[in-house]
Amino acid sequence: MQNIIRVENLTKKYEELIAVNDISFSVEKGDIFGFLGPNGAGKTTTVRMLTGVFPSDNGEIYLAGYNLKDNPFQAKQKIGVVPELANAYLDLTALENILFMANLYGLLGSKVEKKAEELLNTFNLEDRMNDKVKKFSKGMQQRVIICMALINDPEIIFLDEPTSGLDVESRRLIKNIILELNDKGKTIFLTTHNINEANSLCNKIAIINKGKIAAINTPENLKRTIKSSQSIRVSFDKDIAFKFKDWDVVNKVKKEGDKYRIYTDTPDELIFKLTNLARNHKTKIRSINTLDPSLEDVFIKLTGGDKT
Amino acid sequence: MRSRIIKLKLKQIFAIAKKNMKIYYFEPPVLIFGLLFPAFLFLAFYQGRQMPIDDLFPGLLGIIFFFGGSSVGPFIVPWETRTKTLERVLCAPISVSVLILGDIVGGFIFGVIFSSLILIIGMLFFEITIKSMVLLLLAIFISAFCFASLGTIFSALPTDKPSNVMMLSNLIRLPIIFISGVFVPINQLSSMAKLVAPLSPVTYVTDLMRYLLMQESYFSVTLNFTILSIFSIILFSLSVYFHRKTLLKRI
Numbered sequence: 001m002q003n004i005i006r007v008e009n010l011t012k013k014y015e016e017l018i019a020v021n022d023i024s025f026s027v028e029k030g031d032i033f034g035f036l037g038p039n040g041a042g043k044t045t046t047v048r049m050l051t052g053v054f055p056s057d058n059g060e061i062y063l064a065g066y067n068l069k070d071n072p073f074q075a076k077q078k079i080g081v082v083p084e085l086a087n088a089y090l091d092l093t094a095l096e097n098i099l100f101m102a103n104l105y106g107l108l109g110s111k112v113e114k115k116a117e118e119l120l121n122t123f124n125l126e127d128r129m130n131d132k133v134k135k136f137s138k139g140m141q142q143r144v145i146i147c148m149a150l151i152n153d154p155e156i157i158f159l160d161e162p163t164s165g166l167d168v169e170s171r172r173l174i175k176n177i178i179l180e181l182n183d184k185g186k187t188i189f190l191t192t193h194n195i196n197e198a199n200s201l202c203n204k205i206a207i208i209n210k211g212k213i214a215a216i217n218t219p220e221n222l223k224r225t226i227k228s229s230q231s232i233r234v235s236f237d238k239d240i241a242f243k244f245k246d247w248d249v250v251n252k253v254k255k256e257g258d259k260y261r262i263y264t265d266t267p268d269e270l271i272f273k274l275t276n277l278a279r280n281h282k283t284k285i286r287s288i289n290t291l292d293p294s295l296e297d298v299f300i301k302l303t304g305g306d307k308t
Numbered sequence: 309m310r311s312r313i314i315k316l317k318l319k320q321i322f323a324i325a326k327k328n329m330k331i332y333y334f335e336p337p338v339l340i341f342g343l344l345f346p347a348f349l350f351l352a353f354y355q356g357r358q359m360p361i362d363d364l365f366p367g368l369l370g371i372i373f374f375f376g377g378s379s380v381g382p383f384i385v386p387w388e389t390r391t392k393t394l395e396r397v398l399c400a401p402i403s404v405s406v407l408i409l410g411d412i413v414g415g416f417i418f419g420v421i422f423s424s425l426i427l428i429i430g431m432l433f434f435e436i437t438i439k440s441m442v443l444l445l446l447a448i449f450i451s452a453f454c455f456a457s458l459g460t461i462f463s464a465l466p467t468d469k470p471s472n473v474m475m476l477s478n479l480i481r482l483p484i485i486f487i488s489g490v491f492v493p494i495n496q497l498s499s500m501a502k503l504v505a506p507l508s509p510v511t512y513v514t515d516l517m518r519y520l521l522m523q524e525s526y527f528s529v530t531l532n533f534t535i536l537s538i539f540s541i542i543l544f545s546l547s548v549y550f551h552r553k554t555l556l557k558r559i
Binding site: 086096106108 | 313315316320323327331391392393395396398401402556559
């Protein structure tokens with residue numbers, strides 16, 4: 001597959017602080033690429049360099065085959081960006097905002113206006129296209145910003161926390177749009193705090209921590225890298241005072257309400273032992289589930305902290 | 309490819325200018341400092357001096373050109389920093405010089421519209437006669453660009469509070485008025501003031517207006533236009549230079 005984004009030895013320093021430290025990765029055409037990391041890990045700085053807002057101190061970025069440093073105009077024509085904290089112009093209408101962005105890409109005329117209207121239609125904003133954006137809810141404003149990012153028909157779409165702070169309906173709409181755009185062959189570079197969102201949308205994920213790429217793989221492969229996070233959640237009819245930690249097949253035990261979550265490398269053996277235990281204590285197993293490691297487990301293990 | 313990029317840059321400049329016209333022309337600080345403030349300043353001086361208005365009209369035009377042209381620029385970038393629209397624009401294939409030139413063109417058009425309006429009012433109500441319309445238009449265009457560039461320099465101050473920039477711009481603009489032969493013709497200024505007056509671009513605009521309205525000037529017309537053009541180039545270059553230094557600190 002063709003690498004549509006290629007990053008080589010990218011570095012950014014803010015005086016003494018190394019925000020992004022010599023990272024390299026590539027994104028294949030047609031991927032939904034998730035970029036995860038705790039606060040201050042270097043996510044937004046990386047995205048700002050990839051979208052040409054900030055220059056890098058070192059390293060190369062190739063977007064759709066164009067070197068961003070050597071051919072910034074051509075490279076930027078290939079991308080659409082929804083920055084994390086950016087707003088639309090509140091004193092312009094939704095349509096004016098999109099047409100302004102189109103003009104910045106050199107697009108003028110009735111064809112572009114038609115396309116802008118189509119985009120607003122896709123995002124359920126057709127009735128409000130001539131209203132000033134300041135009258136819109138946060139979710140509607142975010143949809144306008146996404147329309148602005150799509151007006152130049154980009155090959156790569158950078159979405160920095162696109163669903164952050166939105167209501168359920170807007171979140172679902174934006175997730176569906178991401179999947180639709182991907183179906184049309186667009187490559188999506190998605191920065192998100194929401195691990196479930198990354199898990200459900202992305203086919204490849206990079207986890208960045210302290211300015212370095214800690215891991216990069218498909219969600220399933222990332223989960224397999226931490227086998228010790230396989231676990232069994234079990235509850236009994238009556239409480240049994242038993243030290244599961246004493247079993248050599250058990251790595252860790254967590255009490256979750258009236259259930260136990262028991263981490264193991266050998267789930268089959270553990271289930272056998274739990275069944276025997278219930279029989280010996282003359283009780284029944286009320287529920288039992290085997291749980292694969294979640295992406296959140298991978299995230300916490302790799303970043304050594306809370307999910308953020 | 310080169311001509312495509314030039315075309316793209318021109319489209320970007322006019323897109324930014326159009327956006328600025330829609331959003332900022334009717335913002336209270338622009339109207340107050342661009343229109344009302346120079347008008348009241350002039351009226352106050354007119355009342356105090358008891359001079360015929362015809363003698364003061366070139367000075368009035370000087371102030372109007374100056375404040376009108378330089379009032380939009382200081383407001384735009386700090387306001388866009390505050391409303392977080394700047395990063396969105398920088399993601400597009402746009403250079404800092406094009407972004408700033410778009411802002412300058414926004415201020416330039418405001419200056420041209422407002423100056424022309426005052427001139428039309430002057431011609432209708434005060435029976436002023438213009439020596440050369442061509443020279444007048446040239447003077448309006450050059451001075452509007454020059455003062456719009458100056459206004460945009462103020463906005464390079466890396467703040468997201470437009471009031472800070474407006475305060476700074478007035479701190480600089482007001483003294484300029486008093487050294488530029490606006491209220492008193494240059495030949496009547498003190499010898500010290502005569503030394504300082506050539507440092508202000510407003511001096512040359514006012515002198516040109518004196519030539520066009522009263523057929524008298526301190527400097528030659530050619531010199532006035534030449535120095536105004538030099539000021540325009542210097543102020544535009546400084547504007548781009550300072551914004552290149554500070555623009556990314558805003559994000």
